[in-house]
Amino acid sequence: MLFLLGSAMAGALVGVTWVPPGIGSFSWSDAEGFSGTLVGEYDGWLRPPLSFQGGWVQGKNALMGSLSLAFVQESQFASTSSSHNVGGLRPGLDYRRYLRAREPGQVNGWLDGGIYGVIPFAEDVSDAYTPEEQADADEGAKSARERVGLYGGQAGLGAEYLLGDKAGKPAVALGMRYFLKVGATQATQEEDGFSVSTLWLTEAGLYLEFQL
Numbered sequence: 001m002l003f004l005l006g007s008a009m010a011g012a013l014v015g016v017t018w019v020p021p022g023i024g025s026f027s028w029s030d031a032e033g034f035s036g037t038l039v040g041e042y043d044g045w046l047r048p049p050l051s052f053q054g055g056w057v058q059g060k061n062a063l064m065g066s067l068s069l070a071f072v073q074e075s076q077f078a079s080t081s082s083s084h085n086v087g088g089l090r091p092g093l094d095y096r097r098y099l100r101a102r103e104p105g106q107v108n109g110w111l112d113g114g115i116y117g118v119i120p121f122a123e124d125v126s127d128a129y130t131p132e133e134q135a136d137a138d139e140g141a142k143s144a145r146e147r148v149g150l151y152g153g154q155a156g157l158g159a160e161y162l163l164g165d166k167a168g169k170p171a172v173a174l175g176m177r178y179f180l181k182v183g184a185t186q187a188t189q190e191e192d193g194f195s196v197s198t199l200w201l202t203e204a205g206l207y208l209e210f211q212l
Contacts, residue, residue, distance in 0.1 A: 010058035015173070015209030017051050035147040039070035039088040041118050041183060042199075046070040046088050053094075057211060062096040064114075071121070082126035086141075088148045092116035096158075104164025104171070112177070113155045120148035142188075152183035160209075173209040178202065 034043050041047060046068055055064035071087030094114030102108055122144035124137040160175030184198045 010056070011170075012054070012212040013057045013062060013064065013209055014054040014212065015052075015207055017053060017177070017205045017207040019049050019051070019203060019205040021049050035144075037086045037088075037122070037144050037148055038072055039086055040148050041088070041090070041150045043070075046090050046118065053207075053209075055094075057096075057102070060098040060101060062098070062110075064094045064096060066090075066092040066094075066116075080127040082128065084124050086120075086122045086144050086148065088121070089119040090116065091119070094154070102162055102170050102173075104162050104168060107159060107161050109157065109159045111155075111157050112179070113153075115151075115153045117152065118148060118150040120145040122148065146185065146187045150183050150185050152181060154179045154181040156180060158207075160207075170211045173207075173211070175207050175209070176205070177207060178204045 034040065037043065039046055048068075051066060051068065053064050053066045055062055068090045069087065072085070073087075074084040076082045092114060093116070094112050096110050096112045099109045099111075122141040124141045125134070126137070129137060156177055156179030158175055158177030160173040162170055163172040163174070165171040180200070180202050182198055182200050184196055187195050187197070
């Protein structure tokens with residue numbers, strides 16, 4: 001009976017989260033924190049204020065995923081051809097644990113832990129490059145990949161009010177969440193070593209989710 005009840009409350013969960021932009025973006029610009037590629041984690045395109053998430057919920061457990069992409073391509077075709085590309089693919093995965101069973105008409109809380117990363121891509125090729133120029137272009141592309149690439153994690157909590165459908169089953173959740181996030185980037189050093197830069201921040205957001 002408990003298994004049947006848990007299965008009845010299970011379903012796909014999809015929604016959007018809104019993180020309002022603030023004055024921090026201007027401070028980040030003044031501090032030259034942007035990657036210079038337009039496709040980095042904090043450049044604004046890869047992780048915009050409104051983001052999508054989706055997953056599966058059953059009982060008190062939910063597994064949520066997210067995926068976003070930012071890609072800039074510049075190609076030229078004339079007597080010589082060239083291609084300059086840079087992009088980032090950002091997957092994320094979170095485990096959410098509700099404090100109690102999700103029942104319509106009630107406020108529920110949850111805890112969350114997850115990981116995310118940015119898979120970089122950068123390429124600069126041209127028929128007009130000499131071998132030395134192509135080597136320099138490859139180094140520039142490698143530097144761009146290092147600025148875009150990132151791995152990180154997050155942990156936090158949230159609360160939601162759950163609305164039911166006509167049959168009284170969970171249907172729509174209105175909520176808020178607060179996360180502590182850390183992201184790390186890695187860069188190669190000339191002395192055959194590498195450096196790691198980390199950024200810690202807290203982030204609040206509002207979300208709307210639908211259980212299908």
